Every structure is written in structure tokens, then in C-alpha cells.
Amino acid sequence: MKVSLTYVSQTLAPSAPPVVESRPAVAMAGRGLRLSYDKRTVVHGAEIELRPGAVTALLGPNGSGKSTLLRSLARLHRPDAGTVSIADGGAADGDAATDALALHPKDFARRVTLLSQSHPTPSGVTVRDVVAYGRHPYRGRFRSADADGPRAVAHAMDVTGVAEMAERGVDELSGGELQRVWLATCLAQDTGVLLLDEPTTYLDLRYQVELLDLVRDLATEHGVAVGVVLHDLNQAAAVADHVVVLDRGEVRASGPAARVLTSELLTDVYGIRVDVTTHPDTGRTRCEAVGRHDARA
């Protein structure tokens, strides 16, 4: 289920051959997840499935538990109850798969990567050094050879547009440049599950669109299972196959984006009128919040 970065680079070439593999129905599943900070439970029995070749967007108001749920899939937040499982090879269901918490850290890191919302910025290291860090799960003890490493790092830097800043120190980059470097680090890790927490934050318009295009390519052409927290409902409508809508720690709705993103649900969950329309030319779903100064209000 790994995606080769050789293929990632080929997503840019129109003649890229299709990658044909047998895929499990569910790459990663969270079942009955109860998540707390100290004694305060913030996610109550959440169910989530990430499917190979599909983008699943986690939506919901501030504080509804999106990041906590995503981090639990990445093993960065231990559940009080419930399970996180990863499909093995041809397993047909998350229930038939491995308990993610039982995997050796390096094994887990070869399968799952997370682009988190914020990172401490290391000083005195170059962009290339940081991206190369994504290869750590493939290095043996004593830093034994990772034959695919240099090529994977170069491709990850190419597709995220950071190759030209490879020798610059990361501590001198802008927020958006740094965000792309961290994304490149995740891609260099070459995993079948890609988790992204608000990845378009800090990015300018072009890179927001390019990031979402890249995410779409990784899913569609290489079978990566993507779980992404987004605030922009239109970005979610554009990129996601499935959405999971959280409201005060509960999964309010989950399913195909076109079915779940309704005016009724979004208005209720966000506490502001949200109009949902379909663009007559593109067929795209548009979600627009209606403020007090809007003529429609």
C-alpha cells in the first residue's frame, strides 16, 4: 500500500502509467474512540474510516475535536477507549487489521505520517536535512543505507516546490515555505496513510490549490488514504470524497461529501446560516456562510 515517490513525480506527467494494486477496503479505522485531556472527554466514541484512494475531510467548529481525533490516528493521543487499526496487505476490513498501537514505531512510521498544525522550527539545519528526516523509518541502526532515500527526498522537494530552497536554513523561511517543507518531509516518508491537520494554513492561493491537487493525485493515482482537517468547506467540497463532521466531540454526520454537506446540517453545526449550492457550470458544491451584513440575511 505504499506509494512510491517515483510515481508521485509521475503524477506531473500526463503519460504516467496507472498503478494497479489490490487494495484493502479500509486502510485505517478508528472505532469507538473516546479521547480526553486529563479527565475531560473531548471526543465521544468516534468512528472514522480512511479508505485507500480516497480523501476524508474532518470538519467541524473550533474545539469540536478534529485535531485530537486525527492525532489519535497518528498515535499521538492515546484513546481512553476504542481502537485504531491499520489494514495489512489484502485485509478487507479494518477489523481484520493490525492494532496500530501495537506496531513498532518504525513500522508505524513506514505506514502513517502526520502533517501537524505546528512544529518547533529547528535551527541550524537546511531544508534538505529536514526533508531527509522523513526517511528515518527506513534507516537501520548505525544509519545503514536507505537506497531509495535520495530519490524520495528529491521528488518530495520537487512536488512541493521547495527544491530551489534545499540548501537554505529552515529558520529563515516564511510560514508558508516552512509548511511546504514539512509537507515534503511527510511525502518523503512514503506512507500509504497521509494525515494532514489544516495543511492549507499559511499557504498563499497558488499553494493552497496545488496542495489540494497534490493530495487528490496521491489518493486517486497512488491509492494513498488521506485524512485531512480543513476549515474551508469549499476546499473540503472540492477535494474530499468522504467527510466526517464533528460537533462538540460527537460525529454528527459521516459519508460521501455530496450527501453530507447540506445547508441544514452545516447551519446547525456551525450556528450560522450556511447556504449550499451547486455551481451551474462546474457542478461544484459551494458552501457560503451568510453574515448579518449579507444581502441575503
Ligand SMILES: Nc1ncnc2c1ncn2[C@@H]1O[C@H](COP(=O)(O)OP(=O)(O)OP(=O)(O)O)[C@@H](O)[C@H]1O
Ligand atoms: N493540550 C490540550 N489540553 C487540554 N485540552 C485540550 C488540549 N488540546 C485541545 N484541548 C481541548 O480539546 C477540545 C478539542 O480540541 P481540538 O484541538 O481537537 O479541536 P479542533 O476541532 O481541532 O479545534 P480547532 O478547529 O480550533 O483547531 C477543545 O475543547 C480543546 O480546548
